[in-house]
Amino acid sequence: MRKIKIFDTTLRDGEQSPGVSLTMEEKLAIAEQLSLLKVDVIEAGFPISSSSDFESVKNIAQKIRDVEIAALARANYKDIDCAWEALQEAEQPRIHVFIATSPIHMKYKLQMNEDQVLERAVEAVKYAAKYTNNVEFSAEDASRSELEFLYKLFEKVIEAGAWVINVPDTVGYAIPQEFGEFIKKIKENTRNLDKIELSVHCHNDLGMATANTLVALKEGADQAEVAVNGIGERAGNAALEEVLMALVTRKDYFEDLVVTQDTTKILKLSNMVSQFTGMVVQPNKAIVGKNAFAHESGIHQDGVIKERTTYEIMKAESIGLNSNKLILGKHSGRHALKEFLTSSGYTVNEETFEKLFIKFKDLASKKKNLNPLDVEALINDELYKTEDYFKLKYLSVTTGNTTLPTATIKIARGEDLIEKAACSGDGPIDAIFKAINEIAEEENITLISYKIEGVTEGTDALGETTVKLKIGEDVYVGHSVETDITQASTLAYLNALNKYMTKKLQTTKK
Ligand SMILES: CC(=O)SCCNC(=O)CCNC(=O)[C@H](O)C(C)(C)COP(=O)(O)OP(=O)(O)OC[C@H]1O[C@@H](n2cnc3c(N)ncnc32)[C@H](O)[C@@H]1OP(=O)(O)O
Numbered sequence: 001m002r003k004i005k006i007f008d009t010t011l012r013d014g015e016q017s018p019g020v021s022l023t024m025e026e027k028l029a030i031a032e033q034l035s036l037l038k039v040d041v042i043e044a045g046f047p048i049s050s051s052s053d054f055e056s057v058k059n060i061a062q063k064i065r066d067v068e069i070a071a072l073a074r075a076n077y078k079d080i081d082c083a084w085e086a087l088q089e090a091e092q093p094r095i096h097v098f099i100a101t102s103p104i105h106m107k108y109k110l111q112m113n114e115d116q117v118l119e120r121a122v123e124a125v126k127y128a129a130k131y132t133n134n135v136e137f138s139a140e141d142a143s144r145s146e147l148e149f150l151y152k153l154f155e156k157v158i159e160a161g162a163w164v165i166n167v168p169d170t171v172g173y174a175i176p177q178e179f180g181e182f183i184k185k186i187k188e189n190t191r192n193l194d195k196i197e198l199s200v201h202c203h204n205d206l207g208m209a210t211a212n213t214l215v216a217l218k219e220g221a222d223q224a225e226v227a228v229n230g231i232g233e234r235a236g237n238a239a240l241e242e243v244l245m246a247l248v249t250r251k252d253y254f255e256d257l258v259v260t261q262d263t264t265k266i267l268k269l270s271n272m273v274s275q276f277t278g279m280v281v282q283p284n285k286a287i288v289g290k291n292a293f294a295h296e297s298g299i300h301q302d303g304v305i306k307e308r309t310t311y312e313i314m315k316a317e318s319i320g321l322n323s324n325k326l327i328l329g330k331h332s333g334r335h336a337l338k339e340f341l342t343s344s345g346y347t348v349n350e351e352t353f354e355k356l357f358i359k360f361k362d363l364a365s366k367k368k369n370l371n372p373l374d375v376e377a378l379i380n381d382e383l384y385k386t387e388d389y390f391k392l393k394y395l396s397v398t399t400g401n402t403t404l405p406t407a408t409i410k411i412a413r414g415e416d417l418i419e420k421a422a423c424s425g426d427g428p429i430d431a432i433f434k435a436i437n438e439i440a441e442e443e444n445i446t447l448i449s450y451k452i453e454g455v456t457e458g459t460d461a462l463g464e465t466t467v468k469l470k471i472g473e474d475v476y477v478g479h480s481v482e483t484d485i486t487q488a489s490t491l492a493y494l495n496a497l498n499k500y501m502t503k504k505l506q507t508t509k510k
């Protein structure tokens, strides 16, 4: 039997998805869920890339136990020092050093030749190994690199102290059979590779990240680098839920491979990542899409009623879908909500619980059929909200086919200064956003996307609103869940602005 390690890079490569910017609280919440799912390694960030990445890695390293915490570093002393500083309080720290090895990357990007890259890689791994014996080395763009060069380089970095060798398909170029052969050759021709761990990190540019990962594991790789919902640079990374469920569901095929994760935590984690990143999961997405366990056509429904396995290869409960048997509604009391929180893995103090209970009752009285996802969205909103610098006090919107859409809004700014604005717009939402901008008085705010989706079906569905604002150089994702879509849009816009203000005020204090 061979234990496969699941290395999650949602917080590092996942956060490299265009337009995604997670707050520290959101990153910590995701890390907590990853730890409940029992991933083996959490790549918490790339500390040198920004002070907020540094702080997030540090925070996660302090708080998340029983999991290896990795931090990324280029092959230079400054990056490695910074990664190590951020990892100081980690129970099981890992420094992840990388350098590109393909002719294209070496020639054009690094402007280095093979000897220089080899020397730099060895020097960097030796340096990182002074801090910890848990050093991972990645040969960026390995799948487009010369094999002979990789054998030599890997041997040297293993000698220098690397404990994990990672083979990334950085640009998602590999084809499964070919990638399997590639891994096999690396295993056969690299001296001492059997004494350490071999990893793969596959991107999805041609839609083959999961397939490439699985074939590599079958050929002897020990670790799969994945991200929740398959998010990541460009078309994303191999999806955690796909790799994991493939290994579990096709145990007959992957007979000698063992994974130790709790798959029932998948759906909650997927929802959280989707909510915080604003990257909505496509309905037909494998494992976590809302259609993944739904049957629409009669012949399929008939089959499933007679015998579930006719059309289902996995149980919905195995990923945490419908596992909660308590029906929450407007007649539910504190005990039921507490039970829901506990069984969903949330721990809250009494004060937060009371706030949540009031919000829950309010929601339940507006919405007849509460679904567990509605309640989870409400909990996430309450638990991981940012400081409310701008607070909504009053909102009135008039619109109609013969009326100019107009929004009147009152917002508490900072401690207690109440400001008022009234604006008209192309539609009610446009009018609301203009009125908020008038009060916020921030220059260079650009709305780059606005999305509203029903969390559940029906006209009383919760509107899950996601707003992305570009302010200066950064993108801020605001999120809100309400039954009233004008209110949801206002709160999502304010949420994005509050994230911006939190960052701005933190920077001013420093
Ligand atoms: C495949 C991957 O996912 S790699 C991780 C990608 N993630 C990121 O890039 C995170 C966000 N990045 C950033 O914030 C910035 O790029 C920073 C802070 C990391 C670096 O910023 P800058 O110092 O301004 O450099 P910039 O990004 O413009 O260029 C990268 C430099 O690193 C060099 N470099 C790239 N990879 C490596 C490496 N693995 N080891 C050593 N040097 C490297 C490049 O050659 C270039 O060097 P040059 O300035 O001498 O030409």
Ligand SMILES: CC(C)C(=O)C(=O)O
Pocket (backbone or CB within 6 Å): 013, 098, 138, 139, 140, 141, 166, 168, 169, 170, 171, 201, 203
């Ligand atoms: C840093 C490495 C592992 C990476 O993200 C890639 O090559 O895609």
